[in-house]
Amino acid sequence: MPFFNAWESSDRETRLILTLAAIFFGMAVVVVFILLISRVRKNAIAKRTEALTQALQGILNSIIVNASVQESIPRSAFEFQIQQIRTIVGKSSFAKQLLISQLIRLKKNLTGTSADILRQLYLSLQLQQYSFTQLRSFHWYARARAMRELTEMQIVESAPLIEKALSSRNTILREEAFISLANLRSTKPLSFLDNYHYPVTAWMQLNAYELLQKLDPRQLPDFCQWFDHPNKTVSLFAVRMTAQFKQYSSATRLAALLKDSEADLRYAALKALTDLEVMDYLSDVKTLDKEIWSSPEYAKSYIQYIGHAQHPRQKVDALEKFLRHDDYGVRFAAAESLLNDESTRAQGEDLLRAAGEKGEALMRHLSEPLLK
Amino acid sequence: MKILICDDDEALVSMMRFKFTKENLGEVVVAPDGREAKNLLRSTEFDLVITDIHMPFHSGLELTTFIREELKRDTPIIVLSAEGLENTVLQAFEIGANDFITKPFSPSELAVRVKRILKR
Numbered sequence: 337m338p339f340f341n342a343w344e345s346s347d348r349e350t351r352l353i354l355t356l357a358a359i360f361f362g363m364a365v366v367v368v369f370i371l372l373i374s375r376v377r378k379n380a381i382a383k384r385t386e387a388l389t390q391a392l393q394g395i396l397n398s399i400i401v402n403a404s405v406q407e408s409i410p411r412s413a414f415e416f417q418i419q420q421i422r423t424i425v426g427k428s429s430f431a432k433q434l435l436i437s438q439l440i441r442l443k444k445n446l447t448g449t450s451a452d453i454l455r456q457l458y459l460s461l462q463l464q465q466y467s468f469t470q471l472r473s474f475h476w477y478a479r480a481r482a483m484r485e486l487t488e489m490q491i492v493e494s495a496p497l498i499e500k501a502l503s504s505r506n507t508i509l510r511e512e513a514f515i516s517l518a519n520l521r522s523t524k525p526l527s528f529l530d531n532y533h534y535p536v537t538a539w540m541q542l543n544a545y546e547l548l549q550k551l552d553p554r555q556l557p558d559f560c561q562w563f564d565h566p567n568k569t570v571s572l573f574a575v576r577m578t579a580q581f582k583q584y585s586s587a588t589r590l591a592a593l594l595k596d597s598e599a600d601l602r603y604a605a606l607k608a609l610t611d612l613e614v615m616d617y618l619s620d621v622k623t624l625d626k627e628i629w630s631s632p633e634y635a636k637s638y639i640q641y642i643g644h645a646q647h648p649r650q651k652v653d654a655l656e657k658f659l660r661h662d663d664y665g666v667r668f669a670a671a672e673s674l675l676n677d678e679s680t681r682a683q684g685e686d687l688l689r690a691a692g693e694k695g696e697a698l699m700r701h702l703s704e705p706l707l708k
Numbered sequence: 709m710k711i712l713i714c715d716d717d718e719a720l721v722s723m724m725r726f727k728f729t730k731e732n733l734g735e736v737v738v739a740p741d742g743r744e745a746k747n748l749l750r751s752t753e754f755d756l757v758i759t760d761i762h763m764p765f766h767s768g769l770e771l772t773t774f775i776r777e778e779l780k781r782d783t784p785i786i787v788l789s790a791e792g793l794e795n796t797v798l799q800a801f802e803i804g805a806n807d808f809i810t811k812p813f814s815p816s817e818l819a820v821r822v823k824r825i826l827k828r
Contacts, residue, residue, distance in 0.1 A: 393719060397726035401815060438719055445720045447812040 388434050391424050396438060399457065400450045418460050425461075432466045439463075440488050458489050471497055476504075480512045487516040495520045499528060507537065514540045518547050526557050529570055536569040544573075545580060553581070560586035563593060572604050579608035591617040594624060602627075603634040610637045615644050622654070632663040639666070643673030652683045659687055659695065671698040709734025709826060710752065714745040714759040714771060715788065724758070727815045733822055742766025746774055754783055756825060758818075761789045761796055769800055776804040784825045788813075 343351065399417050425431040436458070443454045458464065463485075470482035471494065479501065486494040498520070501513035514536075518525045525548065548556060560583070562574035575593065578586045593605035594617070606624060609617060621641050628634045635658065642654045651674070658670035674684025688695035711734050715721050718740070725736045734755065739745035743765040749757070757775065759768040766774070768787050775781050787800045787808040797808045807821055 389718075393722045394726075396719075397723050400723055401727045401730055441717065441719045442723065443812075445717065445811050446723075446814065448814040448816075450815055451812065 384430070385434060388424065388431055389438065392421065392435055392438055395420050395424075396442065396454075396457075399453060400442070400446065414460075418457070421457075421461060429466070432463060435461070436463050436467065436485055440485060443488060455489050464489065464491050464494075467491070468494065468497070476506045476509055480508055483509075483512045483516045487519045490520070492520050502528060502532060503534070510534055511537060511539050511543075515543045515547065518544055522551070523555060524557070525551065525555070529562055529565070529574075532570060533567055536567075536573045541573055541576065545577070548577070548581070556581055556583075558586070559583060560589040563589055568598055568600065571598075571601055575601065575604040575608050579611040582612065584612060584614065587612060587614040587616070590614075591620045594620045599627070603631065603637075606634060606641065607637045610641045613644065615641070618642075625654070629661070632661075632666050635661065635663070635666045636669045639669045639673055643677070648677070648679040651677070652680050652687070656687055659691055659698075667694070667698060668701065671695075672702060675699070675702055709755045711736050711756045711758065711822070712739060712745065712748060712752075712754040713737070714739045714742065714757065714763060714768070716740050716760070716763055723815060724818065727819055728822065731819050731823075733819070733826065740764075742768075742771055745771055749775060749779060753781070756784050756786070756822065758786045758788065758822070761787060761793060761800070769796070769803065772800055772803050772805050786818075786821060786825065 343354075346354075395417050399414070402413070421435065425435055439454050439458055443451050446454070467482045467485045467489075470478045471486070473479050473482070483494075483498055483501065486498070495517060498513050498516050501509045502517070504510050504513070514528075514532075517528050521527060526544070559574040559578045559581070562570050563586075565571045565574070575590065577583075578590065587609065590605045590608050590612075593601050594609075596602050596605070602624060606621060606628070609621065618641075621638065624634075624638060628638045639655060639658055642651060655670045655674055658666055659674075661667050661670070671684065671688060674680045674687070677684075685699065688699050691698075711728060713721055713724055713736060715724075715738075721738050721740075725738065728734065728736050737748060737752070737754070739748050741764040745757075745759065745763075746766060748754075749771075757771070759771050761768040763771075768789075772785050772787070775783055775785060784806045785800075785804065787797065787805045788811060789797050789800075789808060790811050797805075797810075800808060806825060809818055809821060
């Protein structure tokens with residue numbers, strides 16, 4: 337055998353190089369094979385998805401359009417179409433998930449009878465059972481998706497199961513559960529906050545705010561019930577929502593928070609009182625005079641509050657030091673408050689002139705109409 | 709009648725196409741993005757354009773400007789927009805849109821608006 341003879345007669349280095357070359361070649365073949373298999377599988381899934389989507393979409397179109405033309409579709413026609421969908425979907429989880437995604441996507445864009453019929457379809461095909469199964473899935477993304485599905489279809493019975501995800505270690509699951517529960521419990525949208533021990537993230541706050549905005553104001557909770565919550569992020573969220581939804585009745589409770597041991601809560605309460613323009617707590621606000629210096633954001637709220645509530649003479653005294661603050665935004669807020677008020681303008685201008693070039697610059701900024 | 713629907717939501721477009729066909733409103737042509745819509749508009753004259761505000765490549769507003777300013781056509785335009793985009797809708801009217809409909813919407817309501825515009 338010439339190959340074996342050559343191998344026998346070759347030196348050690350040549351054998352090593354040949355062995356390595358053979359290993360790399362073998363690995364390359366395996367990688368190419370895996371890539372090919374993966375590509376073929378991906379193409380097959382894409383084709384199946386397209387075929388299923390088209391088949392299901394055709395039936396869904398017919399159901400939606402007929403439902404919007406006639407007040408109610410004849411029961412037999414509806415049953416027939418449901419049977420058609422059942423035949424297409426069969427027992428395939430893939431097909432069920434695809435159908436649910438299609439129903440959800442359409443429901444988000446449609447209203448009235450058309451949206452109602454999509455929910456009816458979801459229930460008639462017992463797809464909520466599939467979503468419930470997914471809610472117990474090992475994969476977090478399947479659970480998050482199931483929460484969205486059950487929420488979009490308003491399956492109120494799913495709330496207790498979703499509530500369990502509020503104590504999940506996965507932040508995304510907690511966030512999804514938070515919004516799902518707020519959606520599902522429309523009469524008491526945030527009642528679950530009583531026993532919520534994890535951080536209320538910015539995502540939760542934004543989405544909760546968006547959802548609460550759509551509610552009838554009479555259904556809004558009294559946010560001050562959570563001011564003393566052991567979870568500080570819940571308290572902060574409640575304070576912010578109090579200001580957003582103009583719950584003036586909570587002003588006294590907000591003023592009490594100005595003396596809270598937590599600095600974040602004191603500042604949030606100051607900002608809320610400023611946003612609410614409740615000017616009856618000047619003496620309480622003034623207790624923060626020294627400590628807000630280090631936080632430009634809250635210093636601006638303080639200036640705004642003092643600017644509205646204070647007597648002109650005392651206002652100048654209180655705001656004068658802020659004209660020498662390191663932060664330009666704070667200096668600007670103080671100068672603006674003094675110069676925009678007829679009763680303090682002259683004194684404000686004198687103080688700014690006395691401050692030299694920095695003060696003159698602030699005056700130029702304030703008098704420039706394009707920069708206002 | 710030729711209707712151009714510009715929207716990247718396949719399911720919604722499919723439903724609209726089905727609805728218009730069922731109501732015999734005319735031939736429906738679909739563009740999944742702003743670029744495709746511009747190409748179609750350059751080559752074909754449509755009796756109505758229904759466009760979503762948010763689309764890949766060119767927005768519904770850009771498409772409206774394109775029809776009015778570049779093509780100099782007075783093709784009726786219906787803008788589809790999400791809730792809370794009132795300013796965008798006003799902007800669309802300023803640049804020449806004829807009507808708007810807010811998502812989520814009822815297919816019947818859309819059909820009524822389309823019929824009214826096509827009768828003009």
